[in-house]
Amino acid sequence: MTDPIRTLVVDDDFRVAGLHREIVAARPGFLALEPALSVAAAQTAIRVNQPDLLLVDVHLPDGDGVELVRSCNIDAFVISAANDAPTLRRGLRAGALAVLFKPFEPRLLAERLDRYARYRNLVSGTGPLVQDELDRALAILNGSNDPVTLSRSATEKLILEALSTEEASASEVAELTGVSRATAQRHLVALAARSLVEVRLRYGATGRPEHRYAVADTAKGV
Structure with missing residues (x-):
């Protein structure tokens, strides 16, 4: 199992901060930290809790959320009631992976979080990426309607890397690599x-056994 994505909401409105925290807490694979209501509180929370992702409002009582994003070197979404182009450009130049304009439907943030999780799985390693892997990750993050498809060899490499530490089901492999379950299943076969890849069966109390996959000894080092 991978570690949950520790997510910090930064918003001076405690009701809004609580709502956004609840959306984060409901997403699989995320851990919602206690919200911060100011830049100073956010800086303390970052130092103590070391979040992986920030959801930062622009206008905070003691400073600018965009400058907080710029200074902290942490993945972030900028969230703002100001929908003007300069604010959008400032947020993106500061390094924000997404900009959401208030008010928005909860499903919008939930979808962005799910995309981020898939993007993070694709780029979280320390080794080099090939161009189609990067293009795929960015297409997932940005919700492209025309996603770039990975080559067969690149997809197989991602799957083998996903299985390098522990066995997984086809659904888990799909989540780890950012491909569809059908694509993961096809490549696993x-x-x-x-x-x-070795196929293992896990028997539960009832029903059909679950197929689990693990890297075979012959694939180690490939």
């Missing part, structure tokens, strides 16, 4: 046929 092909890798198993070439003896690069």
